[in-house]
Amino acid sequence: MTAVRKSLLLHGGLLIVLFGLQFVLPAYHHGNLARIMVLASYAIGYNVLFGYTGLLSLGHAMFFAAGMYGMGLGIRFLEMSPALALLAGLAAGLILALVVGYLALRTVGVAFMIVTLMFAQALFLTILYFGKWTRGDEGFVIQQPERVLWGIDLSDPVNRYFAALLLFAVCLLVSLWLIQRPVGRVLIAIRENQERARMLGYDIFAHKLAAVMISGGISALAGAVYGLLFGYVGATFASVQYSIFPLLWVLLGGAGTVLGPFVGTLFMFYLIDLSSALTTAHMLIAGVVLVAVTLFAQQGIVGELRRRFWRWLP
Amino acid sequence: MEFGPYLMLASLEGAVTTAVLSLTAVGLSLVFGVMRVVNVAHGEFFMLGAVLAWWIASAIGGMGGNPALGFVIALVLAPLVVGSIAAVADLTILSRIDYDPERTIVATIGLLYIMQQVTLMTYGPDARPVEAPFNARIALPWVEFADGRPQIYWPWGFGTTTYKLGVIVAAAIVLLGVWFVMARTRIGLIMRATQLDRDMALAFGIPVGRVYAFVFGLGAGLAALAAVLVVPIQQAHYLMGGDPLLLSFIVVIIGGLGSLPGTVLAALLIGMSDGIISVFFSPTLAKIIATLLVALVLVFRPQGLFGTRATR
Numbered sequence: 001m002t003a004v005r006k007s008l009l010l011h012g013g014l015l016i017v018l019f020g021l022q023f024v025l026p027a028y029h030h031g032n033l034a035r036i037m038v039l040a041s042y043a044i045g046y047n048v049l050f051g052y053t054g055l056l057s058l059g060h061a062m063f064f065a066a067g068m069y070g071m072g073l074g075i076r077f078l079e080m081s082p083a084l085a086l087l088a089g090l091a092a093g094l095i096l097a098l099v100v101g102y103l104a105l106r107t108v109g110v111a112f113m114i115v116t117l118m119f120a121q122a123l124f125l126t127i128l129y130f131g132k133w134t135r136g137d138e139g140f141v142i143q144q145p146e147r148v149l150w151g152i153d154l155s156d157p158v159n160r161y162f163a164a165l166l167l168f169a170v171c172l173l174v175s176l177w178l179i180q181r182p183v184g185r186v187l188i189a190i191r192e193n194q195e196r197a198r199m200l201g202y203d204i205f206a207h208k209l210a211a212v213m214i215s216g217g218i219s220a221l222a223g224a225v226y227g228l229l230f231g232y233v234g235a236t237f238a239s240v241q242y243s244i245f246p247l248l249w250v251l252l253g254g255a256g257t258v259l260g261p262f263v264g265t266l267f268m269f270y271l272i273d274l275s276s277a278l279t280t281a282h283m284l285i286a287g288v289v290l291v292a293v294t295l296f297a298q299q300g301i302v303g304e305l306r307r308r309f310w311r312w313l314p
Numbered sequence: 315m316e317f318g319p320y321l322m323l324a325s326l327e328g329a330v331t332t333a334v335l336s337l338t339a340v341g342l343s344l345v346f347g348v349m350r351v352v353n354v355a356h357g358e359f360f361m362l363g364a365v366l367a368w369w370i371a372s373a374i375g376g377m378g379g380n381p382a383l384g385f386v387i388a389l390v391l392a393p394l395v396v397g398s399i400a401a402v403a404d405l406t407i408l409s410r411i412d413y414d415p416e417r418t419i420v421a422t423i424g425l426l427y428i429m430q431q432v433t434l435m436t437y438g439p440d441a442r443p444v445e446a447p448f449n450a451r452i453a454l455p456w457v458e459f460a461d462g463r464p465q466i467y468w469p470w471g472f473g474t475t476t477y478k479l480g481v482i483v484a485a486a487i488v489l490l491g492v493w494f495v496m497a498r499t500r501i502g503l504i505m506r507a508t509q510l511d512r513d514m515a516l517a518f519g520i521p522v523g524r525v526y527a528f529v530f531g532l533g534a535g536l537a538a539l540a541a542v543l544v545v546p547i548q549q550a551h552y553l554m555g556g557d558p559l560l561l562s563f564i565v566v567i568i569g570g571l572g573s574l575p576g577t578v579l580a581a582l583l584i585g586m587s588d589g590i591i592s593v594f595f596s597p598t599l600a601k602i603i604a605t606l607l608v609a610l611v612l613v614f615r616p617q618g619l620f621g622t623r624a625t626r
Contacts, residue, residue, distance in 0.1 A: 056416050103613050110352050110415050111612050114563065118609035121560065125602045244423055251420065281434045287427025294411055294421040 003312035022161045034161045036269050037168040038226045043261030044171045045218030046246035051256035053211040054191030058113045059120025065238035066092040067220030072233035082149040086224050093220020101212030124238040139234025160229050167225050251293050254300030258314045324590045330478050332585025333485035334544045336578050338558050339565040341536030343577040348509045348529045354422040357559025358429040363538025364550035366392040371444045382447035392542050393535040400534030401527040433552040446477040446546035481543050564608045
């Protein structure tokens with residue numbers, strides 16, 4: 001069996017399993033899995049930039065929040081339809097990614113991390129500052145009648161699960177497709193050796209900017225869908241914590257692997273869920289996992305699997 | 315009151331902010347300068363210093379000791395304890411990932427959450443004050459022109475406390491001490507040698523690993539010291555590390571990464587303008603402008619406003 005066929009079988013198989021699971025899962029885990037799939041889509045967006053292009057952003061919450069607020073404010077003040085609002089969220093994320101990418105990509109390494117952190121912090125504070133419209137920390141609820149897309153009520157758990165699965169499938173296949181394309185290969189080349197890629201004649205800046213926009217776009221779409229499916233838009237999703245989460249998920253699952261973001265999100269979500277029975281300080285688990293992953297498993301779960309058993313994993 | 319006294323009051327508050335900020339930021343800058351790593355957990359070392367100060371002060375107070383004694387013991391002990399914790403973290407975690415810049419940031423983010431959440435689990439979510447060792451009010455005079463000649467008068471509510479002036483003096487002494495250690499002592503020479511060329515220093519028999527642990531501990535200790543100084547003015551709370559971290563980042567970047575004089579100069583600029591801007595504008599707006607400014611400085615002038623050396 002060729003590697004391409006194996007990977008199609010694996011990723012297609014995962015999507016079929018996720019499709020089938022909704023008929024057997026109890027309500028609680030059913031709801032969790034819908035949430036995990038949307039968050040994993042956010043992680044997939046993060047992985048395009050961090051895992052494949054090698055650019056570590058500490059401010060991805062700004063794209064997630066741009067999508068969420070682009071969607072939420074569109075519904076709240078411009079009375080957009082949900083479909084139009086989703087597009088507005090995506091557009092907000094893409095524009096922000098273009099501006100931030102254009103500025104931040106002039107820096108490299110640690111400076112890039114700090115610049116993205118600062119831009120995200122500025123957006124977070126801006127959301128708080130315009131609390132009159134955004135309702136700041138408190139956030140606002142998107143009412144059930146506003147969440148009916150093409151006659152499908154997205155507040156219904158079954159529809160919500162389907163919508164989350166659809167988003168996840170699209171993001172997964174897009175990232176799988178991207179890294180098989182020449183442009184994806186160039187991104188990996190930039191990660192491995194930027195100077196060599198430049199020597200080969202590739203426009204590094206343009207490719208990196210494209211990576212920021214693809215990554216920001218996917219993250220924004222995930223943010224917009226999250227707000228629409230769960231009916232809430234709040235400033236928490238723009239805070240530093242939501243920039244750290246995708247980093248954590250991707251690192252844990254395996255940076256630069258297609259399945260890593262999903263595995264990391266699933267694992268971390270349930271780790272925090274189980275530990276919240278023991279303590280309210282659940283971010284402690286996140287901290288311990290971050291340190292442990294940097295120390296002992298740089299490749300993450302899927303990355304280790306690839307290194308040891310399945311060398312063909314994309 | 316008119317504009318003048320307001321400005322004067324704002325500058326005094328700004329001077330206190332500057333004092334605390336320059337200590338914290340010099341700690342961060344030292345770590346970056348010598349070790350070439352960014353310590354994201356720096357704000358949590360600050361927070362640990364404040365929380366330890368409360369613990370020590372209330373333990374001494376509980377034994378019937380003088381509050382001033384408790385404060386003095388905290389001033390000595392809290393930075394030492396926090397410095398040791400940082401040195402241990404350096405030896406067990408950072409040295410094992412070989413100070414790789416990006417992985418260090420990820421690991422210190424992990425450390426940040428570990429320290430913050432352990433504090434939440436033990437110390438709890440409350441904000442608690444520490445009593446200042448001395449805290450007399452000083453009324454300040456203001457000059458007004460009346461009948462064509464200057465007259466001194468004391469506007470109501472216009473003044474400061476001896477403690478705030480004490481903080482400014484203490485910070486200045488510590489900063490001078492840091493400068494003296496770096497510029498005039500053997501250990502300072504060793505640190506500068508490590509900063510200039512790590513491999514050459516190693517070749518000359520300098521135990522670079524131990525120097526790194528010491529510098530990391532020293533940086534954290536300076537943050538803790540700043541926190542002990544500020545805790546009588548601002549209460550100890552498990553989330554108090556966020557603002558000093560952000561402000562120190564701003565200061566270190568504007569001052570030029572790793573440059574100590576630049577850091578102090580930038581702390582003066584940011585501390586004073588923060589105090590003054592916060593009086594006249596919304597603090598949130600001031601922070602938005604400051605963060606955007608920092609991002610743009612890093613993009614267009616990565617060596618900082620005062621720095622000359624190019625960063626990586």
